Amino acid sequence: xxxxxxxxxxxxxxxxxxxxxxxxxxxxxxxxxxxxxxxxxxxxxxxxxxxxxxxxxxxxxxxxxxxxxxxxxxxxxxxxxxxxxxxxxxxxxxxxxxxxxxxxxxxxxxxxxxxxxxxxxxxxxxxxxxxxxxxxxxxxxxxxxxxxxxxxxxxxxxxxxxxxxxxxxxxxxxxxxxxxxxxxxxxxxxxxxxxxxxxxxxxxxxxxxxxxxxxxxxxxxxxxxxxxxxxxxxxxxx
Numbered sequence: 001x002x003x004x005x006x007x008x009x010x011x012x013x014x015x016x017x018x019x020x021x022x023x024x025x026x027x028x029x030x031x032x033x034x035x036x037x038x039x040x041x042x043x044x045x046x047x048x049x050x051x052x053x054x055x056x057x058x059x060x061x062x063x064x065x066x067x068x069x070x071x072x073x074x075x076x077x078x079x080x081x082x083x084x085x086x087x088x089x090x091x092x093x094x095x096x097x098x099x100x101x102x103x104x105x106x107x108x109x110x111x112x113x114x115x116x117x118x119x120x121x122x123x124x125x126x127x128x129x130x131x132x133x134x135x136x137x138x139x140x141x142x143x144x145x146x147x148x149x150x151x152x153x154x155x156x157x158x159x160x161x162x163x164x165x166x167x168x169x170x171x172x173x174x175x176x177x178x179x180x181x182x183x184x185x186x187x188x189x190x191x192x193x194x195x196x197x198x199x200x201x202x203x204x205x206x207x208x209x210x211x212x213x214x215x216x217x218x219x220x221x222x223x224x225x226x227x228x229x230x231x232x233x234x235x236x237x238x
Contacts, residue, residue: 001073001074001077001080001081001083002017002070002073002080002083002084002085002086002087003017003085004070004073004074004101004103004107005107006107006109006110009115009117010088010110010112010115011086011087011088011115011117012070012086012087012089012109013055013085013086013087014085017085017086018086021054021055021086021117021118021119021120022118022119022120022121024054024119024120024203025120025202025203025204026120026200026201026202026203027054027055027119027120027200027201028052028053028054028055028198028199028200028201029053029054029055029056029057029119029198029199029201030045030046030049030050030053030055030056030057030084030196030197030198031056031057031059031154031180031182031196031197031198031199032045032056032057032058032059032182032185032196033058033059033060033061033062033092033128033155033156033157033181033182033183033184033185033196034059034060034061034062034092034156034157034159034183034184034185034186034187035061035062035065035066035184035185035186036061036062036065036094036184036186036187037062037064037065037186038062038065038185038186039062039064039065039068039069040223041185041186041194041215041217041223042062042065042066042069042185043069043072043079044215044223045185045196045215045223045225046069046079046082046083046084047079047082048225049198049213049225050082050083050084051081051082052198053084053198054084054085054086055084055085055086055087055088055119056084056086056087056088056089057088057089057117057124057126057154058087058088058089058090059090059092059126059127059128059129059154059155059156059157059181059182060089060090060091060092060093060094060095060127060128060129060156060157061092061093061094061095061128061156061157062092062094062095062186063089063091063092063095063096063099063111064095064099066087066089067099067100067101067109069083070083070087070101071101071102071103074103074104075103088115088117088126089111089112089115090111090112090113090114090115090126090127090128091111091112091113091128092128092130092156092157093128093130093157095111096111097110097111098110098111099111113127113128113131114126114127115127116148116150119152119201120201120202120203121203122151122152122201122203122208123148123149123150123151123152124150124151124152124153124154124201125144125145125148125150125152125153125154126154126155127141127153127154127155128155128156128157129141129155129156129157129158129181130157132144132155134155134157134158134181134235135157135158135236135237136236136237137234137235137236138153138164138166138179138234138235141153141155141179142166142177142179145177145179146168146177149170150177151176151177151178152177152178152179152180152201152208153177153178153179153180154179154180154181154182154199155179155180155181156181156182156184157181158181158189158190158235158237159183159184159187159188159189159190159192160181160183160184160188160189160190160192160231160235160237161181161182161183161192161195161197161212161231162179162180162181162231162232162233162234162235163178163179163180163181163197163210163212163230163231163232164178164179164232164233164234165177165178165179165207166178166179176206176207178207178208180197180199180210181235182195182196182197182212183195183196183197183212183231185215189237190235190237192231193214193215193216193228194214194215195212195213195214195215195228196212196213196215197210197211197212197213198210198211198213199211210230211227211230212227212228212229212230212231213225213226213227213228214226214228
């Protein structure tokens with residue numbers, strides 16, 4: 001069961017679980033964004049895939065949905081068993097900067113604008129994206145991530161999934177920045193289905209393996225998931 005404690009780096013989880021992520025050879029990240037008031041779909045995703053993942057990265061706009069699921073993980077032991085041991089999250093333009101998780105006690109939580117995370121030796125910049133003009137492309141986000149020395153940049157806000165590798169020059173050598181948007185799990189745009197992603201972050205491999213899933217809700221309100229091709233290339237909505 002996840003330990004519902006906010007660490008100094010603002011992740012939720014036990015200190016051991018949070019800081020062991022950097023040392024892993026392979027880490028599986030469940031990347032979700034833009035739930036916009038639909039905690040049920042988030043719960044369905046975690047119930048199906050959380051048990052195989054080392055962490056959740058939530059890219060914003062739905063912090064209260066995440067909080068509800070953390071509370072459910074505390075009170076429901078079966079759900080708690082499949083809840084990944086670490087949660088990183090950021091504030092979307094529709095989220096507050098603070099919130100509270102209610103378990104057997106009141107736990108105040110700070111919701112950061114961005115997170116710099118080390119996973120399996122890779123440096124990840126996690127943000128919502130609204131401060132980087134992502135409706136118009138990834139240029140500003142890319143520049144910010146590069147200036148911070150990041151290997152990966154994951155974001156939300158557009159509600160459109162995409163994944164790309166951007167060429168970067170670091171210390172005179174060619175390198176790459178991996179940019180990823182999981183799409184929205186509840187309010188997709190651009191003719192796309194509701195989606196999320198699972199990313200395998202490898203210490204020794206230059207390219208991470210990304211699996212995208214579309215979310216299908218049947219007439220009984222039940223959620224099913226189907227793997228889909230990774231959406232490639234830069235997204236410009238305007």
